Amino acid sequence: MSTGVNSLMSAIADIGTDPRRGGYTRPVYSTAELTLREWFVSEAQARGLEVEEDRNGILWAWWDTPDDDGVTLTRTGALVTGSHVDSVPGGGAFDGPLGVASALAAVDLLKAREAAGELRRRRALAVTVFPEEEGSRFGVACLGSRLLTGAISAQKALSLKDADGLTFGEVARARGLEVDRIGADTEALARIGDFVELHVEQGRGLNTDAFTDAHGSQPAVAVGSSILGHGRWRISVYGQGNHAGTTLMSDRADPMIAAAEIILAVRSAAVAHEGARATVGRMEPIPGGTNVIASRVDLWLDVRHPDDAVTAQVLEEIHRSMTQIAAVQGCRAHMVEESYSRTVHFTPELTRAVEAAVRRSTPGAPTLDTGAGHDAGVLAAHVPSSMIFVRNPSGISHSPEEYVESADADAGVVALADVLADLL
Numbered sequence: 001m002s003t004g005v006n007s008l009m010s011a012i013a014d015i016g017t018d019p020r021r022g023g024y025t026r027p028v029y030s031t032a033e034l035t036l037r038e039w040f041v042s043e044a045q046a047r048g049l050e051v052e053e054d055r056n057g058i059l060w061a062w063w064d065t066p067d068d069d070g071v072t073l074t075r076t077g078a079l080v081t082g083s084h085v086d087s088v089p090g091g092g093a094f095d096g097p098l099g100v101a102s103a104l105a106a107v108d109l110l111k112a113r114e115a116a117g118e119l120r121r122r123r124a125l126a127v128t129v130f131p132e133e134e135g136s137r138f139g140v141a142c143l144g145s146r147l148l149t150g151a152i153s154a155q156k157a158l159s160l161k162d163a164d165g166l167t168f169g170e171v172a173r174a175r176g177l178e179v180d181r182i183g184a185d186t187e188a189l190a191r192i193g194d195f196v197e198l199h200v201e202q203g204r205g206l207n208t209d210a211f212t213d214a215h216g217s218q219p220a221v222a223v224g225s226s227i228l229g230h231g232r233w234r235i236s237v238y239g240q241g242n243h244a245g246t247t248l249m250s251d252r253a254d255p256m257i258a259a260a261e262i263i264l265a266v267r268s269a270a271v272a273h274e275g276a277r278a279t280v281g282r283m284e285p286i287p288g289g290t291n292v293i294a295s296r297v298d299l300w301l302d303v304r305h306p307d308d309a310v311t312a313q314v315l316e317e318i319h320r321s322m323t324q325i326a327a328v329q330g331c332r333a334h335m336v337e338e339s340y341s342r343t344v345h346f347t348p349e350l351t352r353a354v355e356a357a358v359r360r361s362t363p364g365a366p367t368l369d370t371g372a373g374h375d376a377g378v379l380a381a382h383v384p385s386s387m388i389f390v391r392n393p394s395g396i397s398h399s400p401e402e403y404v405e406s407a408d409a410d411a412g413v414v415a416l417a418d419v420l421a422d423l424l
């Protein structure tokens, strides 16, 4: 079934492309991300949805027109679906936008079903777009949903800085948000009765022999069961900045050497714990010159495991190694937590309802956990939340090679529309 999701995705395929890194670079509130937000507003309005932006920059597009009895549906306890349109640096086309485009396409299907007398709505539906899901600009992932739920204080959020030294507060103000109203928003949160996020599958979850049938096909979609606990830490290694030509090797306190060994220690700590993932994907030598021994290096560490206690253990091991390595190199190292999200298990009742709906169109759809973080995970602490994953044949994400086949994207929309229809 052709649902329109692929043409929605094609319409934004040129926005935020990054010729240097490949793929897309769409940091929150950049020109690219703002253009996608405008695209969302106009697509939502074209469907008769009423769009508003809340105090935390979350976009809500409402379908709350009167029901069969002529009663306008209330915006409390609504059914909400959506995702994000920001990206990591050099990310794929689908992480985020697929969930937003699929939600719009699902609204089209539901409107057609209602017109055919096959759907009776009992509550309002909203499609949401969350800002800074990736945390690629201000360092804290799911910043919009964390602010909405109070999982991060306004004070902490407003002082987060981007790579240019601009604070989130400054950027939000320049965007027209009222900075003194940013933060926990119980009224907006009360609008969500249930939250469902469709997302591209980001690993080999569906792309395995276990789910491949005799004809070599795999289910187009899966249902989310849980999100691994995950966090980010900044490690700063301090040494002695100096001249690359005049400083003998024996006279150096080079934080780059310590950083290199710390990165190897990060891998060893993760490998020692089954299921752990630890990554240093970003580092910054300061001042950063070819002929300059750095005076300081910042490393950003990402650690994940299904068991929060194991994550803590991995982190403790990294901390111990870091301290020893720095001392041997004549340096000093310091670690600061930037964010942590505990392992989330989605509400079993909602998961069962989503499984039942999804399996009507994709009978073999499995239920999978994920190592990726999502706004649905942050919201799950407050409202029943669930996820639908669409097959990614490359098994690769946060990379230009992330991929979704058109037929699977359509299957995702049908699955999402069935879920929403059951819950509306």
Ligand code: GLV
Binding pocket: 133, 134, 141, 371, 372, 373, 374
């Ligand atoms: C975001 O997608 C993350 O899981 O880091």
Ligand code: MN
Binding pocket: 088, 095, 134, 372, 398
């Ligand atoms: Mn992502």
Ligand code: MN
Binding pocket: 084, 095, 096, 133, 199, 374
């Ligand atoms: Mn995402």
Ligand code: MN
Binding pocket: 133, 134, 372, 373, 374, 375
């Ligand atoms: Mn994510």
